[in-house]
Structures are given as structure tokens and as C-alpha cells.
Amino acid sequence: MKKITLDTNAYSALNRGILSVKQAIEHADDIFIPIFVYAELLFGFTKGNRESENKALFSNFMKLPGVSFHYPTDETARIFASIILDLKRKGTPIPTHDIWIAASAVETGSVIVTLDKHFLHISEARAWEELK
Numbered sequence: 001m002k003k004i005t006l007d008t009n010a011y012s013a014l015n016r017g018i019l020s021v022k023q024a025i026e027h028a029d030d031i032f033i034p035i036f037v038y039a040e041l042l043f044g045f046t047k048g049n050r051e052s053e054n055k056a057l058f059s060n061f062m063k064l065p066g067v068s069f070h071y072p073t074d075e076t077a078r079i080f081a082s083i084i085l086d087l088k089r090k091g092t093p094i095p096t097h098d099i100w101i102a103a104s105a106v107e108t109g110s111v112i113v114t115l116d117k118h119f120l121h122i123s124e125a126r127a128w129e130e131l132k
Contacts, residue, residue, distance in 0.1 A: 004128075007119075035072065098116065
């Protein structure tokens, strides 16, 4: 079973028609949207000029088979703490939201589909093999 976690920019890339992201989604059995990604998307929808259209598009995406939200748990917080400590020790900080996204991916055993290479600094996480 192939499981993926979508980063915010991967969802946006999907809507821009980026074929590699579409293919990653098509080949996944489980597609997780961390609640942190949803928050970032809502921010973008709200500040943009197509808020209603973007919300409707996302709502339809969430209805696809295998797509679900991932909500943080105590385990997510434990993984987050481990990741952020490791990044600080290595001197490779990344945005806090991305650490939460990585913690969600580690917890669900999924690969992060993203266009951000800084996820590669997280030893516990598996970033998408086809980073662009």
C-alpha cells in the first residue's frame, strides 16, 4: 500500500496541472492532508481573489477515495519534538509548519509529496523521490 502526505505546494502544483504530482496521487492508496496543510491552504484561499472557487475545489478533492485529513496526536507531538531537536543539532532549521507536516508523515508512514527540498534534512521522514 502506497501512502503519501501532501505538502501545501504539492496541492497547489496539482491544481496547476503538474503531471508528476497528479501521478503521485493516482498511484497512492492513502493520501493524507495534515491539518497544518489545510490551515495554510485556507490562508491562501482567503487572501486570494478566488476564495469560494478554491474552497469548493478543495472540498471536492477531499471527497476522492483514499483522501483524508491527518489530525495531530500525542505521537505527532513526540515526533515533532524529535525532528526539531535533530534539525537544531545539525544546524538545518526549516519552517515550523513543515516540521509538523513531516511529523504527520512519519506518524502515518507516508512519503511527503512536496516541491521543498528542505524536507530532505529530516532523517525520520521520507521525502518524495521526484523533487523538482
